[in-house]
Amino acid sequence: MTTALITGATAGIGAAFARRLAGDGHSVVLVARDEKRLREQATELHDRHGIEAEVLSADLATEEGIAAVEARLTDAKHPVDLLVNNAGFGNKGEYLEVPMADELAMLKVHCEAVLRLTTAAVRGMRERRRGAVVNVASVAAFVPRGTYGASKAWVVQFTQGAARDLAGSGVRLMALCPGFVRTEFHQRAGMGTDNIPGWMWLDADKLVDAAMKDLTRGKSLSIPDPRYKAMMGAVKLAPRGLLGGLTSRTGRKYGPK
Numbered sequence: 012m013t014t015a016l017i018t019g020a021t022a023g024i025g026a027a028f029a030r031r032l033a034g035d036g037h038s039v040v041l042v043a044r045d046e047k048r049l050r051e052q053a054t055e056l057h058d059r060h061g062i063e064a065e066v067l068s069a070d071l072a073t074e075e076g077i078a079a080v081e082a083r084l085t086d087a088k089h090p091v092d093l094l095v096n097n098a099g100f101g102n103k104g105e106y107l108e109v110p111m112a113d114e115l116a117m118l119k120v121h122c123e124a125v126l127r128l129t130t131a132a133v134r135g136m137r138e139r140r141r142g143a144v145v146n147v148a149s150v151a152a153f154v155p156r157g158t159y160g161a162s163k164a165w166v167v168q169f170t171q172g173a174a175r176d177l178a179g180s181g182v183r184l185m186a187l188c189p190g191f192v193r194t195e196f197h198q199r200a201g202m203g204t205d206n207i208p209g210w211m212w213l214d215a216d217k218l219v220d221a222a223m224k225d226l227t228r229g230k231s232l233s234i235p236d237p238r239y240k241a242m243m244g245a246v247k248l249a250p251r252g253l254l255g256g257l258t259s260r261t262g263r264k265y266g267p268k
Contacts, residue, residue, distance in 0.1 A: 016040040019098030027215035038063040071124040084131040121162035140181035174231040
């Protein structure tokens, strides 16, 4: 039986990954800050699917939290075969409106934690010549829109570069870039969502199904919906200056309130 470790596992995309992987018979290590929710989730997955569900309470915005997950990923007696770096958050407000401490915390979670946890997992995977890492980014990575998009652009570039370096090793890396997904993300950031068109919303479980298919196909980048694939194709053709203005207005229309 293989083991998957999922960060940000108690809600949204992370919870959908946990449900899918447990349903496929994988043991899971669930990582998040809220230990009570983790234990409730672990019990439910164990009872429903008969798999082993381990919990690890860790705040990836702290050194202690990242180190605790690194230690679990490097435990040779209990190897992790699939890592899903899903933990993340957004800050309400435009550049210079957000406190620097909050910006740095986001970079620690989105960039430093992803780098360190991927590295911790991949070293053992390469020795075993099998394993995979899914780093959850966003379609925001492809448009010039604030520090959130910049951090997710780093995730995409790092993941695809590392995937090339590991080609032939038996280890797969994939950046997952969803659009708007119905999760707790916007609520936690204090962002309004009433004015986001219904067609732009994605279902977390369907998103994970598409992502797992892309991972099996060996893709290093997954945009798991035809609508967003078409939108990102248009983004590649748009002039950067025009794109910057459009994404800025879109951010104000659909973003934080």
